[in-house]
Amino acid sequence: MTGATRPPLTRDRLERGLLRVLKPLVIAALVLATAFPFLYMAMLSVRDVQELILEPGSLWPRRFTLSSYADVLGRQGFLTFMRNSAIVSAASVAATLLISIPGAYALARLRFRGRRQVHFLFLAVYLFPAIVPAIPLFVLFTMLGLRGSLGGLVLVYVAQTVPVAVYMLRNYFETVPESVEEAAAIDGCGRIGTILRVVLPLSKPALMATGLYAFMIAWNEFLFALLFLVEKRESWTVSLGLSQLAGGIEVPATVLMAGSVVLTLPIVAVFFASERLLAGGLAIGAEKG
Amino acid sequence: MTAPAGPSGRTLREREARAGLFLMSPTLVITLVVVVVPLLWAVMLAFQNVRLINIRRVGLFGRYTLENFAYVLAEPGFWSALANTLVYTVAGTVLSIGVGLAAALALRGAFPGRTLVRASILIPYVAPVVAVAFLWQVMLSPQYGIVNTWLGEPIAFLSQAEGAFLGVRVPVALLTVIAFEAWRYFPFAFLFILARLQALPPELDEAAVVDGATPTQRFRHVTLPQLWRVIALLSVLRFVFTFTKFDDVYLLTGGGAGTEVVAVRVYDFLTARDDLGASAAQAIVMAAVLVVFLVVYLRSFGGAEARR
Numbered sequence: 145m146t147g148a149t150r151p152p153l154t155r156d157r158l159e160r161g162l163l164r165v166l167k168p169l170v171i172a173a174l175v176l177a178t179a180f181p182f183l184y185m186a187m188l189s190v191r192d193v194q195e196l197i198l199e200p201g202s203l204w205p206r207r208f209t210l211s212s213y214a215d216v217l218g219r220q221g222f223l224t225f226m227r228n229s230a231i232v233s234a235a236s237v238a239a240t241l242l243i244s245i246p247g248a249y250a251l252a253r254l255r256f257r258g259r260r261q262v263h264f265l266f267l268a269v270y271l272f273p274a275i276v277p278a279i280p281l282f283v284l285f286t287m288l289g290l291r292g293s294l295g296g297l298v299l300v301y302v303a304q305t306v307p308v309a310v311y312m313l314r315n316y317f318e319t320v321p322e323s324v325e326e327a328a329a330i331d332g333c334g335r336i337g338t339i340l341r342v343v344l345p346l347s348k349p350a351l352m353a354t355g356l357y358a359f360m361i362a363w364n365e366f367l368f369a370l371l372f373l374v375e376k377r378e379s380w381t382v383s384l385g386l387s388q389l390a391g392g393i394e395v396p397a398t399v400l401m402a403g404s405v406v407l408t409l410p411i412v413a414v415f416f417a418s419e420r421l422l423a424g425g426l427a428i429g430a431e432k433g
Numbered sequence: 434m435t436a437p438a439g440p441s442g443r444t445l446r447e448r449e450a451r452a453g454l455f456l457m458s459p460t461l462v463i464t465l466v467v468v469v470v471p472l473l474w475a476v477m478l479a480f481q482n483v484r485l486i487n488i489r490r491v492g493l494f495g496r497y498t499l500e501n502f503a504y505v506l507a508e509p510g511f512w513s514a515l516a517n518t519l520v521y522t523v524a525g526t527v528l529s530i531g532v533g534l535a536a537a538l539a540l541r542g543a544f545p546g547r548t549l550v551r552a553s554i555l556i557p558y559v560a561p562v563v564a565v566a567f568l569w570q571v572m573l574s575p576q577y578g579i580v581n582t583w584l585g586e587p588i589a590f591l592s593q594a595e596g597a598f599l600g601v602r603v604p605v606a607l608l609t610v611i612a613f614e615a616w617r618y619f620p621f622a623f624l625f626i627l628a629r630l631q632a633l634p635p636e637l638d639e640a641a642v643v644d645g646a647t648p649t650q651r652f653r654h655v656t657l658p659q660l661w662r663v664i665a666l667l668s669v670l671r672f673v674f675t676f677t678k679f680d681d682v683y684l685l686t687g688g689g690a691g692t693e694v695v696a697v698r699v700y701d702f703l704t705a706r707d708d709l710g711a712s713a714a715q716a717i718v719m720a721a722v723l724v725v726f727l728v729v730y731l732r733s734f735g736g737a738e739a740r741r
Contacts, residue, residue: 156647163648170539179553185568201582247460256453269468273677275696276716277471279703303467306460364561366680383563390567397571404564415559
């Protein structure tokens with residue numbers, strides 16, 4: 145046999161070779177498809193609109209301008225919308241946690257009648273189309289004069305997130321060893337004291353994940369904000385404000401993209417700041433709405 | 434033997450049950466008040482002749498009628514919307530899971546920059562729907578959109594109902610909306626499938642390598658069979674969510690150009706036509722169709738599981 149023998153080209157070698165080429169291509173395509181649109185969004189938001197119309201194909205602005213942001217935040221009132229969204233999101237997170245922590249604890253630790261049926265109820269709520277209860281809620285809020293109030297919106301968001309929140313928290317609470325709780329009980333902690341002093345400090349990652357989930361729903365939600373708030377401009381959320389901005393007369397694409405950045409940046413920042421803590425939590429939720 | 438009685442004279446078991454219900458009650462109350470009761474109310478509205486103006490007069494126990502259903506089902510717009518919804522849902526579900534699977538397989542092993550790539554992939558899913566819908570509108574705009582500067586002649590992706598592609602007539606706007614769906618939700622499938630992939634025991638794959646299985650054979654006969662469960666779960670979830678989706682289509686096209694889906698019709702009847710009864714009837718029909726699909730799916734899938 146002579147020196148430079150190459151192993152024969154088997155199917156295995158061929159496939160491995162192909163995959164070695166294909167894999168980076170797939171990754172590159174995915175990054176391009178996901179990152180490029182958002183870079184484009186950011187680029188347009190700092191561009192002059194005349195320049196965009198003259199050269200729609202160029203990516204890099206010749207001249208950076210913050211006038212679109214000034215327009216969106218000032219004249220269009222997005223600062224108010226951001227405040228509204230922040231209030232709604234913070235209230236939703238707080239209320240969701242406050243309501244779901246005791247519920248999740250009860251499901252994880254206590255035996256009571258109807259415990260099994262509760263899961264079924266939650267699954268149904270999670271899967272059920274939001275637009276069906278939206279109709280009577282629209283009627284009810286109109287009758288009660290709650291349309292335009294941020295409180296009503298928070299109520300709806302909390303009801304939508306609570307089932308998933310309870311589910312996420314219960315799974316975590318079950319991993320807290322019961323012996324730790326028993327020790328606390330022997331030391332004289334009551335039920336509530338045990339939850340506050342023992343279970344919650346041990347469940348920080350799950351609490352973070354649940355809070356993030358509630359925040360994402362509240363910050364991103366559109367349908368209920370549209371149904372309940374559209375007639376009262378001063379209580380619009382950012383999502384609603386942006387959608388109404390686009391429906392307005394002759395709003396330049398650059399302004400629209402500046403508004404999109406203002407809407408997207410907070411949630412992406414919060415998400416990546418806390419994502420390390422989440423592990424699997426995100427995969428369950430984040431949909432719905 | 435009786436359980437030891439507590440200080441208040443009740444058994445521990447009873448006290449535990451009371452505490453359980455007490456702690457559960459806020460959750461149950463808000464779910465019942467904001468979700469379950471409105472659902473039942475929606476069913477009642479569907480059988481009444483109500484508009485927002487006469488709602489107080491009609492009341493809860495007004496005259497019940499099937500008129501709304503007859504009216505809604507007789508409109509040709511409903512059936513085309515239902516057909517659109519089906520095409521949109523099936524294609525959106527299949528594509529998002531398919532792309533998510535490819536992404537999960539590509540990102541399975543470690544490589545430099547993996548964390549960044551993963552972050553990039555998740556953004557479409559994390560970003561608010563209003564922002565990404567307008568981003569697509571701007572990118573696809575026939576006047577100044579960047580995508581159209583790459584094409585020979587501009588295509589009105591979101592406002593053109595039909596176009597010719599290689600001589601075949603295709604529903605342009607509907608396909609664009611489906612592409613949006615796949616783009617926005619493949620990260621959801623990606624997260625589920627990647628989590629499952631990383632939990633697979635490596636021994637099976639290693640054994641297959643020793644036995645001389647090629648990469649595609651290993652995928653086909655070793656990896657994929659272990660992923661069927663999560664793919665089946667994803668199919669149900671994506672199907673349910675997409676079937677009743679309102680925001681995406683409403684924001685992208687407003688339901689125009691042959692993209693009207695049932696959820697958008699429900700909204701239009703509610704706000705533009707101010708016809709509560711017909712709106713509710715449509716929503717109920719939508720939910721019923723969804724339940725039928727789910728039952729059929731679970732039956733056939735459950736059957737396959739049992740035979741295996």
